[in-house]
Amino acid sequence: MLQVLVLAAVLGFWHVMTSPTLLPPFYFDNPSQAAFFFGEPLKVFGRVVEWFVSGEIYRHLWITLFETMAAFVIGTVSGLAVGMWLALSPTAAAILDPYIKAMNSMPRVILAPIFSVWFGLGVWSKVALGFTLVFFIVFFNVYQGVREVSPNILASARMLGANKRQLLRHVYLPSATSWVFSSLHTSVGLAFVGAVVGEYLGSAAGVGYLILQAEGTFDMNTVMAGIVVLTAFALVLDWAVGVVEKRLMKWQPKSGETEKL
Known part of the structure; x- marks a missing residue:
């Protein structure tokens, strides 16, 4: 209320x-x-x-949602895989550390024209821009989550005979999952940002394209309407992430249960 x-x-x-x-x-x-x-x-x-x-909005909305979801899924999976790999491979992490930090510090907006040249003005240049925004958020959270696994838990699992695959399945992944979901709520909004910014810089369809056309005619009502639609669907995707998080994180005790323990 x-x-x-x-x-x-x-x-x-x-x-x-x-x-x-x-x-x-x-x-x-x-x-x-x-x-x-x-x-x-x-x-x-x-x-x-x-x-x-x-029905005017459906074609544009579908394009923007496809760009957003593709960037979100590809960026999340890639960030999870690379973050897990480097967290478990200290040598590779030490070699690639300066390059990853350099790529993360690069302003993403300047990559949009480059992606337009590489992938054209279609949806994939927007997906690529959204991917760069999502990937690093997920990567750093997974990397930090795996590295902060308790040594006592690892030692106990090894004493019980757990091999590398079992450690990955039962120790590292659960530890990283909580960090992943904390980053996904932010990544949803960033995926939308990548899609809309890409549509601003060059497109013939999408909600960002509608907003850009309205700005050109000083139609503020249409601009605000586009922002409202994008915000509503971003909240829906964030809600969906929350539902999946609750299903996959049932093993994690709630704050009230932790205090009772």
């Missing part, structure tokens, strides 16, 4: 501040200027409904 009230308060404040018949902001000479800069919530909602009723 409190979450709903917060949303209602934000939308109410937005509506009042952009309505010329209610309480316009004192720092605007003309009340219509507020609506020009920030849009009007009722018109934004109407634009979203119009998109879905007419």
